[in-house]
Amino acid sequence: MTAVLVHIELEGEAIAPVSFQLLGLARTLAGDHGRVDALLVAEAAEGQLPQLGAADRVFCLGGAVAAGYLPETHFKALQAAREASQPELTLVAYSSAGLDLAAATAVSDDLPLVAYCQGVERDGEELLVTSQLYAGRLLATSRVTLPAVLSVVPGTFEEAAGQIQGNPEMIDLSAAVDTSHARMRLVEVMAPEGDDVDITTAPSLLCVGRGIGDQDSIAEAEELAELLGAEVVGSRPVIDAGWLPKSRQVGKSGQRVAPKLYVSLGVSGAPEHLEGMSKAGFIVAINKDPSAPIFETAHLGSTCDLFDLMDSLAEQLRQRGQ
Amino acid sequence: MHIVVILRLVPDLADDLDLAEGGKSIDREWVGLALNEFDEQALEEAVLLSEASGATVTALALAGEGVERMLQGALARGASAAILLEGSGDDPLPSRTAAPIYAEAIRALAPDLVLTGVQTIEDLFGQLAPYLGRLLDWPQVSAVSGITLDAGHCQVRQEYSGGRQALIEVALPAVIGLQTASKPPRYVSASKLKEAMKSDRLSRQPAGAGRLANAARIERLVPPERSAGAEMLGDDPDSAAAGILGALDARGLLGT
């Protein structure tokens, strides 16, 4: 492949892990003779360049206009970088920014786009791309002609391959990106809500999903968690319903966790949830639907009713305690 | 103030997904269909905004199996009007292919704000909101949880990984891909639904002829391999619990 362009994302001040994953993928696809370009929009862009050694060139938009994430600014910068790079393939993460940018880029430049991507293979002049569809229940293989845009699921590709210190050539985009006449303005950036616990450091987590049914049943899960020595966390619907605080959400828009033990009750295992917990050491899943995708990631599973299981587990743990 | 909310039906994941002949799509004949969960959030947010500001809400959908009933449901939940776009061809059309049809209808309606779900479980070729944003040349923000309206602009809360969020002010008209409404979607009573079924607030229009070309195509659809999956303990709670505790003991994972 002649050139692959990667959109780099920040998490707070740091380069997001998914960006290193994409750089690693880009390096593999570009091969020995292809070029890897990256786009970095960040207030202190220059200081971060050495971390992007996996790229040959980094297109940079820095300074005040690049502070925080604004979809409009990133889109304009990506257009400018694409114009200069002429990539055969543009890689963005399946993230909030990637959701904004992938389709916008595809339609502006009349390119095909494949989303939810988890595997890429070259096939002559085309790509064969594997994606998760139907919340992980089916895998789709698509054939795509180049040039193209892919939006890639975080956590799919190795970070190490893209985490290379180096000295990429820097190309300043300031003159190429017109940020006047902006139709968006960043009002406020909110840090994650603080809470009693940091779920990313707890050794054991008990996760409740929509299957828990209502707020009253959370108390039952909390009792069981205490017996297990675990903290209670939840999938997104449980947090959205207000049954647990946002600081206890696991997944794409919550926390990435990797405890020694992760027990999930009534969680289906959507890709956006798995993204936050698939690296846990030992995963136990309870879900009465035998085809729930969580069972592909879990080590141990049962299809019994979660309420019956909570009762049995709690009772057996109490008996041991006596 | 006029808000358009775009609604789509997707296969109900509570049902088995069987493949159609050829293995490139699912067999929609037997699968139940449900309102896309993020579109439901978008509808709720639109209705909340209309209650707060007096905005009118128009629900927009491409005709297809079950869609008329779905739009009646939207009226029952508080939409002021519903429009069914007819004659677009395949049911369903991918969001990418269909984006120009929605864009044409939206241009004619000239709303201040377009809301739709951030994604569907079928959006293999890209999500609708960013496609529409570009086609209309209106600002677009995805993964939004919560909108407030002001004169000439709205404020949206965009969510990122790690629980970070930002408030972004967006000039109207704009397109927003909604993830979560400010409040959970409301319950709709059967009597409201009956009333909506009799109402004349649902109209029909021919779908425009525009389609987005797509140089990507599905080769095959398969269930993921099960080989790497969990060791299953069956469905008796007592023995499953005993099996779990045994496994945790063996690995030293029980808190002491």
Ligand SMILES: Cc1cc2nc3c(=O)[nH]c(=O)nc-3n(C[C@H](O)[C@H](O)[C@H](O)COP(=O)(O)OP(=O)(O)OC[C@H]3O[C@@H](n4cnc5c(N)ncnc54)[C@H](O)[C@@H]3O)c2cc1C
């Ligand atoms: C941009 C974006 C970001 C997202 N971020 C996140 C995120 O950070 N975290 C997250 O979790 N999700 C996230 N999601 C949502 C994600 O797509 C899923 O909707 C969500 O993970 C589903 O949660 P769930 O598994 O609890 O619910 P469901 O998918 O509804 O699953 C509930 C499960 O419970 C089982 N069940 C029901 N009753 C019982 C019972 N009595 N006993 C046993 N089992 C039972 C059912 O079989 C079902 O499988 C995000 C989505 C988007 C688009």
Ligand SMILES: Nc1ncnc2c1ncn2[C@@H]1O[C@H](COP(=O)(O)O)[C@@H](O)[C@H]1O
């Ligand atoms: N330069 C950037 N590039 C991509 N994403 C960004 C950038 N800056 C901020 N973000 C996103 O916006 C969120 C909030 O950013 P921050 O204000 O830096 O904490 C981060 O978690 C990122 O996902």
